Amino acid sequence: MELEKELLKQKGKEVLKSLIEIYTPSGEEGKAVDVFERISNWFNLELRKSSSNSFYLGKGDILLASHLDTIKGFIPSKVTGEEIYGRGAVDAKGPLTSMILAGWIMNERGCSVQIAALSDEENKSSGARELVSSGSKYSHIIVGEPTNTTHIAIEYRGILRVGISCKGNPEHSSSSTSNVILNHIPAILEVSQLPSEYSTPSIVPTVIRGGDSPNVTPDKLYVHFDVRYPHGVTKEEIISKFARLFPNCEISVGESIEPVKVSSSTPIVRYLMRGLIKQGIKPSLVRKAGTSDMNILVSLTNNIATYGPGDSRLEHTDFERITLDEIYIATVTYVNALEEICLKH
Incomplete structure (x- = not known):
């Protein structure tokens, strides 16, 4: 199957429009079942829906994993020339679209690839956690998130949700001798650190x-x-800092996800870099300030990296949009990388 540009752009438009027309904030991914049944039929890919409302297309130990859920806030879909607008166009239904196209191409070529549209990434990553606990094994994983189409992410920061509960003495405000808010403002200011380096x-x-x-x-x-x-x-280290500054308060840790970092020499990183270079595009390796399903899926294999189409500055905004050229470039990048994997697999 040749990578005919206009054909792939047309198919990309059809797939992406069908995905973003279904509003799927975290917890409502099940509404997309009819769309995935159509996609399964269009591309002759076996479909499976999990208990977390994640959708899997195809089979194999090479995984293309993006996510189906979006943040809340519906944006009507719109196509203007080569651009597609709508909630999730960038994060992450655009990357998911390119992965579906690449998976279809490689499966037609006889290389078994599985595509995952995971649930709940914007919340507690229940789809990724379910996959890790399922016992599935993968030799290579590409995580589909917007990386400006030319960047490959090899590092994400971890996350901690920390709650501090402090007790105070209720008194009439006109004659009070202490105030639990004022008592802890210095500690709040000292522990806080806005994003910088x-x-x-x-x-x-x-x-x-x-x-x-x-x-x-x-x-x-x-x-x-x-x-x-x-x-x-x-x-x-971080929790000990809270304990030092809030010695008489109760400290609780909710969500906790470790940071992730892979080497630039990891095979899948090299394959993705060459996948861009073959198109005459200079790749860049980047570190992401947030947290993604890559932090969780790394427990399945260290041979993992994140790449996808779309301007990451548009994530979680009311201006989400992506171009068909971005979808096409990412599709070809995935295909180029997967070809190398299959030759050596």
Whole structure:
């Protein structure tokens, strides 16, 4: 099967439009079952739906894994010339579209590839966690996230959700002798670190609750921190900092995902780089400030990297859009990389 550009762009438009026309915020991925049944028939790929409402197309120990869910906030789909607009166009139904096309091409060529549209990536990554616990084995994994079409991500920061609960003494505000909010403002300011250098953890307060009466000092204070930290920093270091600054408060850790980092010499990284070079495109290796399913799927194989079409600056915005050229370039990049894998597999 030749990679005829206009044909692939047309098929990419059909697949992506069908995906973004179904609004699938985290928890509502099951609504896409009819779309995946159509895609399965279009491309002759066996379809399986898991209990987490993840969808799998095809079989094999080479995995192309993107995610189906989006953040909340519906954006009507629209096609303007070569651009497609809509919620998820960039994050991550655009990358998923390129993966479906590449998987179809490689399966038609006799190279067994599985495509995963995982659920809940924008929330607790239940789709990726389910896959890890399933016992499935993979030799190579490419994670489909927007990396500006020419970048390959080899590192993501980890995440900690930290809750601080402190007790106070309720008193009439006009004669109060202490205030649990004021008592802990210095600690909140000292522990907080806005995103700056990649190598420095970001520790950002995102929720503060305290008090329920306009003239009584609070009997408790709750602060939630969103923490992102790089490879080389441990969560124990971060938690010990909270323990030092909030010695009389209860500290709880909710979601915890370790950072991930793979070597630039990892085979799948090299294959993706050559997949771009073959098109006359200079690739770049990047580190991502956020967290993705790659952090979880790395437990299945260290032969993993993230790559996909789309401008990552448009993620989670009301201006999500992607071009058919980006979809095409990513599809060819995946195919070029998969060809190398299959030759050596």
